[in-house]
Amino acid sequence: MRINRSIVFVVNNLGYGGAQKMIAFVAKSCTTLFDKVYLISLSPQETLIEVNKQISIRKLNYRTGRSVREKLNYKIEVIKKLREEIEHIEPVLVCAFGADALFISRLATIFKKIKLVGSERNAPESYSKIWKIINKINFSFCHGLVFQTNQAMRFYGKKILDKSTVIPNPYLDVNEYQKPFDGKREKLITTAAASFEYRKGIDVLIKAFAKINEKYPDYLLVIYGEGPLLNEYKKLIKTLNIEKYVVFPGTVKNVSKEVYNSSVFVLPSRNEGIPNVLIEVMGVGVPVLATNCPPGGPAYLTDNGRRGILVDVDDIEGMANGIAEIIQDENLSKKLSDRATEILDVLDPQKIAEKWKDYFYFIIKD
Structure with missing residues (x-):
């Protein structure tokens, strides 16, 4: 099947993050379905992700002002510019990733015969x-909606549910580290976050590691990423007297390469969709522990605790016990490592790409 029209994808920026990786993947998948594929970034920020050469990138000048008036003026300005781009391209469908991008896209396409x-x-x-x-208002005006989990899809009620679908993120981190590590694992407990924010729960992991450190002082905690809470984390580490045992290497592009031989990878988030970083490390067979946070992404990826250990959100004691269980039991570690790689088939990129294309085709033909 082939649609001889264009599709436009809209996202806040093309920096290095989960939504950006996904929109680049979906846009690339659509080059075999649509005549032309456009990717519009509302922000002029530098492109930090790899985008297929067949995709035309456009960047607007969306800014966030300080005062309410400034914010409103900037919002109106970017809506006008996006509308101009859409009028010029004349797409059959616009797909917006994220709440803010969808809000702007909704207003930019009003009174247009565009899905x-x-x-x-x-x-x-x-x-x-x-x-x-x-x-909820934005969703009610959409012709279709894509959620990452069933729990997220059900949140907004039956009216939204009836025109929605669930498509999880694919496993994209295909490289020389794809084959699971087969050897003695390093005494490293690792985690990573695109941005150090409260919802990422890094503070909980630090407190849990302090308990681990009492019994296993030969283990290090390595935290990849950066963000506004970095100094707070460092203060917490100093208070807990574990400065010698915690490392902050900064942001890395290939997390799976860095954590490949670690003893356990921990996702301590307070909420997550389908976390790309967890997919990547499971794909290379790292034993994982994650929180059973809303809207159910880690539970889905770990098959409700079969492919990795699940603990409650903010459960410091449970997290420490789970980590200890993995690092002291080689049989459990090997079992979790083997099961984690099931994700390669569950989230095969070709299967996920077909789901997106089938859904777009359904929306257009409906």
Whole structure:
């Protein structure tokens, strides 16, 4: 099947993050379905992800002002510019990734005979009350919606549910580290976050590691990433007197390469969709422990605790016990490592790409 029209993807920016990786993947997949594929970044920020050469990239000048008036003026300005781009391209469908991009795309396509699909990337519970209302209104005007988990899809009620689908993220980290590590693992407990924010729960992991350090002082905690809470984490580490045992290497592009031979990878988040970093490390067979956080991404990836250990959100004691269980039991570590790689088949990129294309085709032909 082939659609002799264009599709436009809209995202806040093309920096290095999960939503950006996914929109690049979906856009690339659509080059075999649509005549032309456009990727519009609302921000002029530098492109840090790899984008297929067949995709035309356009960048707008979206800024966030300080005052309410500035914010409103910038929002109106970017809506006008996006509308101009859409009028010039004349796509059959616009797909927006993220709440803000969808809000802007909705207003930019108003009164246009264009199909609008939204892709929700965050946990619905993480939004403020006003944004939950905005999302529900936006979703009601969309022709289709793509969620990462069933729990997220059900959050907004039956009217939204009836025109929605669930498509998880694919396993994309294909490299020489794809084959699981087969040897004695290093005494490393690792984690990674695109940005150090409260919802990532790094503070909980640090506190859990302090308990691990009492029994296993030969293990290091390596935390990849950067962000606004870095100094707070360092203060916490100093307070817990574990400075010698915690390392912050910064942001890395290939997390699986860095954590390939670690004893356990921990995802301590308070909420997550389908976390790409967990997919990547499971794909190379690293034993994982994750929180059973909304809207159910880690539970889905670990098959409710079969492919990795699940603990409650903010459960410091449970996290410490789970980590200890993995590092002291080689049989459990090997079993979790073997099961983790099942994700390679479950989230095969070709299968996920077909789901996106089939859904777009359904929306257009409906």
